[in-house]
Amino acid sequence: MGPLRSVVLAGGGTGGHIYPLLAFADALRRHFPQIRITTLGSPKGMENQLIPAAGYDLRSIPAFQLPRSLNLDLLRTPDRMYRSAHAAGEIIDEVEAEVVVGFGGYVSVPAYLAAWRRELPIVIHEVNVPPGVANRMGMKFTKRVAVGFPHQLEQAEALRNARLVGVPLRTGITHMDRPALRPQALYHFGLRPDLPVLFVSGGSSGARTINLAVAAAAKRLAHAGIQVLHVQGGRNDPFEVPNDLPVPYVVVPYLSDMQLGYAAADLMLCRGGAITVAETTALGMPAIYVPYPFSNQEQRRNALPVVEAGGGLLVDNSELTPDWIERNIIPLARDRQRLAQMGTAAAGYGRRDGDEQLLRFVLEAVS
Ligand SMILES: CC(=O)N[C@H]1[C@@H](OP(=O)(O)OP(=O)(O)OC[C@H]2O[C@@H](n3ccc(=O)[nH]c3=O)[C@H](O)[C@@H]2O)O[C@H](CO)[C@@H](O)[C@@H]1O
Structure with a gap:
């Protein structure tokens, strides 16, 4: 087949749906420099900041609410869904899309529906x-489903026959030489090169429990010689950190250059969002995972295989207290050998070619 000319990518809500979409868009552009890439998002999601900043065309389609559980009546009845599908269909027609690739988030549904009506290939990630x-x-509407991780094939009936492609990750992360970037990253954040750095991030929206627990442990961490680089997260309230600490504790609201955070870090404390886990493992970053407790165990499932492989630790949200941090994180952050072993184990689970593998799958769909 010839080069792909026009693709619609749908996905939105939080970073977990948007960053893989952007990484995939970059892969499309690398392979097909003339391609037209159109993204569909919702009026209020984080896509409105992230997608234009990455230089891609974002079209908003009218919002509607999806129920938390699958309900097919939704597709038959409400006007709002049809209005959204109609809007998605007009965009698909206008750009003469050859395929729709969806990454999840409620904005994907009208895109799937409109593509199905037009008998266009649909690929779901x-x-x-x-x-x-x-x-x-x-x-x-489609059997072409790609997944990010091996455990998904075993643990979800609906994904049993999916293709394992990995997660498209930004090349700034997958091609990063961490040791080489480290001095620049430390300088950027005002961190010292002689002391370990704990990198704290609760995912794209931030995590209140993690933010408060680490901030409350600030003095103990600092007196143990551990520096902290703490990302508050896009949707979280500020928190207080003492300002007379003997070593740096740097708080940033959000990192658009996440790779700088990874480059500065010796150890990560994070939630278990799928893209975060894909990134820590692709980078061989030792991590302590604190899964979000209110989402069907999905984050625990993401982190468990890495932890079982020796690439990190798992702690319940309710157990993450300043005492737990003192007992577990302080000794770990100072133990270079153990961190190196964990990093190697994490890397053994990680993959870096999700963007290329998904592209191959999409090309099969359109051929
Ligand atoms: C509470 C909840 O339901 N979370 C879900 C959400 O997480 P969430 O949206 O937090 O997504 P992930 O943790 O999977 O990924 C976060 C992404 O944001 C990036 N980042 C984060 C902070 C920052 O300052 N800068 C930055 O670039 C990370 O590098 C990563 O690429 O989507 C994931 C993927 O569907 C799910 O697995 C999570 O369960």
Whole structure:
């Protein structure tokens, strides 16, 4: 077949749906420099900041609410869904899309519906177990489903026959030489080169429990000689950190250059969002995972295989206290040998070619 000329990518809500979409868009552009890439998003999601900043065309389609569980009546009845699908269809027609690739988030549903009506190939990329509601609806319209992780094939009936491609990750992360970037990253954040750095990030929206627990442990960490680089997260309230600490504790609201954070870090404390896990493992970053407790165990499932492989630790949200941090994180952050072993184990689980593998799958769909 000839080069791909026009593709619609749908996905939105939080970073977990948007960053893989952007990484995939970059892969499309690398292979097909003339390609037209159109992204579909919702009026209020984080895509409105992230996608234009990355230089891609974002079209907003009217919002509607998806129920938390799958309900096919939704596709038959409400006007709002049809309005959204109609808007998605007009965009698909206008750009003469050859394929629709969806990454989840409720905005994907009208895109799937409109593509199905036009008999266009649809490819779904799913990173969670259980799969998100939007993608489960999409699976009514296509069998071309790609997943990010091996455990998804075993743990979700709906994903049993999916293709394992990995997660498209930004090349700034997958091609990063961490040791080479480290001095620049430390300088950028005002961190010292002689002391370990704990990198704290609760995912794209931030995590209140993690933020408060680490901030409350600030003095103990500092007196143990551990520096902290703490990303508050896009949707979280500020928190207080004492300002007379003997070593740096740097708080940033959000990192658009996440690779700088990874480059500065010796150890990460994070949630278990799928893209975060894909990134820490691709980088061989030792991590302590604190899964978000209110989402069907999906984050625990993401982190467990890495932890079982020796690439990190798992702690319940309710157990993450300043005392736990003192007992577990302080000795670990100072133990270079153990960190190196954990990093090697994490890297053994990680993959860096999710963008290329998904592209191959999409090309099969359009051929
Ligand atoms: C609470 C919840 O339901 N979270 C879900 C959400 O997480 P969330 O949206 O937090 O997504 P992930 O943790 O999977 O990924 C976060 C992404 O944001 C990036 N980042 C984060 C902070 C920052 O300052 N800068 C930055 O670039 C990370 O590098 C990563 O690429 O989507 C994931 C993927 O569907 C799911 O697995 C998670 O369960």
